[in-house]
Amino acid sequence: MNSAGEDWEEAAAEAVREASRQGRAVSAAEVLEALAARGFDVTSPDAGEKAEAALRAHAGLACFAGADGAARYHDPALLSATYAGIMDRKASPTLLMAEEIRANSREYPRPVPVELFEAEPFGLTPEQIGDALRAMAENPAFEDIAFTATSTGAVYLFSSRSLEPGYAKFLAEHAQNLAMNP
Template identity: 50%
Template structure:
């Protein structure tokens, strides 16, 4: 005998003992169920106040109306490149560099990139150069100087590159300034420059004046050192009939011609 609710050998449930369908309670109509007491009616979003004033009149959010104060940017501007107007003013920077070099040349003195950069900092104009590492700032500054047609560069004996304005400080004078730390070279190159470019010999007293500012004892020591070194073998001395000593370079002036020019110069000095 099969117990109520069990399946027979054929797998069929015995309906005996099961409640009749009519005895089951009718399915509740969910639509008729009352809302739980703790559930409020759904708020109408259109009726909510707009605390930020962001919604458009239709109730839709308009991205075009977002201000920068919200911290959001328009999607169309997120990938925009930096505009040229937002970059440092290259013209103003180049003008400041030019003025800095000219001020040094009027000194008269030569100036390097480090000092130019320092002067720009003092004037509050170095921000554009210093957005990159220090080495990059010098490279960019060097490029700006290279684009200034008024400015000349000088490969210093110290290994640095120095700058000057030839309109205020001639190339020959700039070389003399660079040689001031090496007195022998200073005197020899000044003598060679005068013999080559003018041409003319120079009186020994010439080196007592600026930019040399050497004393007579210093000049005597330098001439003695020059005479002892083969590298300066072209530097020679002649004496005029008045006893004035002149220096010249035999590379560019024959001795006889140098003696003639020295006599002529000494005569002009005595009889201006």
């Protein structure tokens, strides 16, 4: 407990919730910073481990591996895993785009229009998108990322791990035609 009588574990969970309300998933280190600011003693050598264990055990919280490999915590009732992942990867447009393309191809399944990444919450500029696509083309780690174009010239991106090129092309054309098939 801190001097205000707050429970350490509940305060840690509240720190995660507060970040979730702001649209961010947080690491255990960030949670410890928040706890320190609230007067908790977080100087013990095992404070990090203790925080990780408490957050993982909390029924209302979820975690995922962040872009840097460290665990990120969020309250899914306030911040979806999808959105949290996007925000976590925003510092790396290449990774951001690749993971989103893969998730869409895997889960729905569908290719995504390239202009999706210009809109919020991605918020990339056309230049950033172009750079990211070039970087992916040159890096074997992203060799599954491919594109297809519709008959009207719209460009859609997909992952060949989950979508065959022919089917991706069909789905792109279908998506493009939705507005003319009311």
